[in-house]
Amino acid sequence: MVSALSTNAGSVVEQRMLPPSMVERMTLIMDSFERPQTRLTLEEVAQRTSLPRSTTHRILDQLVRLGWLNHTTCGYGLGPRALGLGGREIGHNALRAAAAPRLHDLAIRTEMVVQLAVLDGTDVYYLDKIGGRAAVDIPSRVGGRAPAHCTALGKAMLAWLAPEHVDAQYTDTLDRCTTRSIGDLGVLHQELSRIRSRNGLAFEQGECSPNIGCVGVALRGPEGPIGAISIVGHARSALERVAPLVVSAARAVSDELFGARQPPRRSRRDPVILRETWSSRSMTLRLVAMGESGDWL
Numbered sequence: 001m002v003s004a005l006s007t008n009a010g011s012v013v014e015q016r017m018l019p020p021s022m023v024e025r026m027t028l029i030m031d032s033f034e035r036p037q038t039r040l041t042l043e044e045v046a047q048r049t050s051l052p053r054s055t056t057h058r059i060l061d062q063l064v065r066l067g068w069l070n071h072t073t074c075g076y077g078l079g080p081r082a083l084g085l086g087g088r089e090i091g092h093n094a095l096r097a098a099a100a101p102r103l104h105d106l107a108i109r110t111e112m113v114v115q116l117a118v119l120d121g122t123d124v125y126y127l128d129k130i131g132g133r134a135a136v137d138i139p140s141r142v143g144g145r146a147p148a149h150c151t152a153l154g155k156a157m158l159a160w161l162a163p164e165h166v167d168a169q170y171t172d173t174l175d176r177c178t179t180r181s182i183g184d185l186g187v188l189h190q191e192l193s194r195i196r197s198r199n200g201l202a203f204e205q206g207e208c209s210p211n212i213g214c215v216g217v218a219l220r221g222p223e224g225p226i227g228a229i230s231i232v233g234h235a236r237s238a239l240e241r242v243a244p245l246v247v248s249a250a251r252a253v254s255d256e257l258f259g260a261r262q263p264p265r266r267s268r269r270d271p272v273i274l275r276e277t278w279s280s281r282s283m284t285l286r287l288v289a290m291g292e293s294g295d296w297l
Helices: 002-017 022-031 042-049 053-065 080-110 132-137 152-158 163-169 185-197 243-258 281-290
Strands: 069-072 075-078 113-120 123-130 145-147 202-205 212-221 224-234
Touching (some): 042 075, 080 243, 152 202
Antiparallel strands (some): 113 224, 123 145
């Protein structure tokens, strides 16, 4: 009898401690997502909010249906409606902050222009650009846009999207920026396939602007590309020399934002030997080979 009374009393206390309104409970759940990149399971949301699991699940379902949250195999995350209320800019700021030291290091080590961009529909949107006086000669600008299919940045990100998603974004004929631009959707898919076969390394030579060349690598999160880094130079530049540096920087930024991944195991029959030189194309091929048994971003 005493035990039953204690249980009932505990239930009453728990009910009184719950936020009285649905708005307050929804606010508790939304506040659990500290950053645009945050991904939480149902159990983690319930633990952070101290709400009953059944209540949490019911509210999460409603928030997903209304577009405030997304639900994927990686968990729950902020949805398009939440990101549209300033969350997208917050996400851009977090990405810029994480990438800034790597961009400066790349610019110093290569003495070339370094760019950071995100994918926005069929465009790349430039978040940062570093390179001193050399940056003046590159037509891109922070806050500006360029067709994704014409840039190494854009192609690096498009390569990690589902082919049907790319099809939904483009028509069969693509606008050209120069005579070297890809103008056909089928050709674009072939290029994206080549990029995937290089484990994400994308090149561009005079496709967006005449005489300008780029090498780019996407920043990848649990659900796909969230941005990309590129090094820019003359179209005749030996971009293969600096490609390993872009890969290393992109991996470091991705690890900072989403946590380090376990390095892929190397085959004993095919050891990877890195020499202290960036002048040979074989360095790029060795680097790409390191990712054949798993993602390296």
